[in-house]
Amino acid sequence: MKNIIENIKDQNVIYFLEYLKYERRLSINTIDSYGENLLKLTQGTKKDILLLTTNDIRYFLQNIDATAKTKAHYLSVYNSFYNYMLFNKKIDNNPCEGIKMPKIEKKLPNYLTDEEIDRLLDIRLIKPIDYRNKAMLEVLYATGIRISELINLEFSQIDLSDCTIRVLGKGKKDRLVPLGNTAIHYLTLYIEEYRKFLLKTKTSNYVFINKDGNKISRQGFFKILKQIAKTSGVEKDISPHTLRHSFATHLLNNGADLRVIQELLGHENLVTTEIYSHLSNKKIEDDYNHHPRAHKEKDIN
Numbered sequence: 197m198k199n200i201i202e203n204i205k206d207q208n209v210i211y212f213l214e215y216l217k218y219e220r221r222l223s224i225n226t227i228d229s230y231g232e233n234l235l236k237l238t239q240g241t242k243k244d245i246l247l248l249t250t251n252d253i254r255y256f257l258q259n260i261d262a263t264a265k266t267k268a269h270y271l272s273v274y275n276s277f278y279n280y281m282l283f284n285k286k287i288d289n290n291p292c293e294g295i296k297m298p299k300i301e302k303k304l305p306n307y308l309t310d311e312e313i314d315r316l317l318d319i320r321l322i323k324p325i326d327y328r329n330k331a332m333l334e335v336l337y338a339t340g341i342r343i344s345e346l347i348n349l350e351f352s353q354i355d356l357s358d359c360t361i362r363v364l365g366k367g368k369k370d371r372l373v374p375l376g377n378t379a380i381h382y383l384t385l386y387i388e389e390y391r392k393f394l395l396k397t398k399t400s401n402y403v404f405i406n407k408d409g410n411k412i413s414r415q416g417f418f419k420i421l422k423q424i425a426k427t428s429g430v431e432k433d434i435s436p437h438t439l440r441h442s443f444a445t446h447l448l449n450n451g452a453d454l455r456v457i458q459e460l461l462g463h464e465n466l467v468t469t470e471i472y473s474h475l476s477n478k479k480i481e482d483d484y485n486h487h488p489r490a491h492k493e494k495d496i497n
Contacts, residue, residue, distance in 0.1 A: 204238075206238065208286060209231070209234050209235075209238075209245065211284075212230075213231050215280060216230060229273075230277075233269070236260070236270070245277075246286060246287055250293075253274060254294075257271060257298070264300045268300055271292060271297060278290040278291060305437075305445075306438050307438060307445045308442045312432070313442060316333065316424060317330070317333055317334060318428060324390040324393040324394055327385060327390040328390065328391070331379075331382045331383045331386035333424070334378055335379050335383055336440070336443075337379075337439045338375055338378065338379035339361065339363075339373045340439075340444055340460055341363055341440070341462075343414055343436035345365060346417070347411060348364070348402070349361065349363075350403065351403060352401070356380060359375045359377075359380055360372050360375060363462065369462065369464075371459065387403070394407055398410075421434065421435070421436060422434075441472075444457050444461060444469070445472055454466065454470065454472070457469055
């Protein structure tokens with residue numbers, strides 16, 4: 197935060213950033229981001245920040261070269277700043293109140309086709325890490341759990357006899373997710389035959405560990421996935437979340453109820469899950485375009 201404060205001359209902005217640090221206890225990166233956004237506003241308008249009007253801020257946001265998502269973030273920061281100034285009686289009203297939040301277009305999530313999933317999961321099994329990687333990807337695709345839920349998975353959460361795992365999701369809410377036969381097979385194989393070679397002399401309650409016997413990290417899994425995708429010939433830019441999207445999309449395409457998918461994914465709100473309906477509808481439209489007369493003009497008399 198020191199570098200940001202050195203570039204900011206307005207004492208009110210400095211007070212706001214210190215409030216974020218000492219009272220809100222936000223991270224340094226977040227505070228720096230707030231400072232940079234407020235600095236952009238003062239430099240872009242060339243006015244005292246407390247004297248800016250609604251039109252000044254609206255004009256600044258309309259003309260700055262940024263995406264709708266970035267503009268929405270700027271507006272959120274400015275709104276927080278002015279609310280703080282209002283609370284401290286530095287201003288009489290918040291100039292952001294009359295500005296509508298920019299409409300952010302929802303992007304359909306990236307997912308893999310059935311064929312791409314088959315290629316990705318067709319891992320050549322030679323070393324213990326290959327069996328671990330196979331088990332991780334099979335579990336991730338079979339359950340749709342988040343990467344954070346996968347790497348934090350402990351033995352106490354697995355019930356192989358009942359074919360389920362108990363997942364501690366967002367908001368510390370438990371949910372029970374079934375495991376398919378393929379995932380169970382490779383998970384059992386990894387645990388019983390190959391995990392010990394990675395563990396060596398260490399002990400760990402975590403199911404998936406790295407070659408040093410420690411819990412595998414999010415970054416570590418990401419690198420593994422990228423390498424497997426490259427080896428398998430999957431050309432899409434994928435992330436761990438791509439498997440979660442693929443899980444939900446394939447369930448919906450094969451007739452699963454949206455509310456069941458919501459429960460499996462651990463979504464609190466059905467609206468979050470409904471994005472997969474849009475994805476399914478788009479697939480229907482794309483598939484229909486293969487019809488020989490989909491693009492021909494009709495002869496209407």
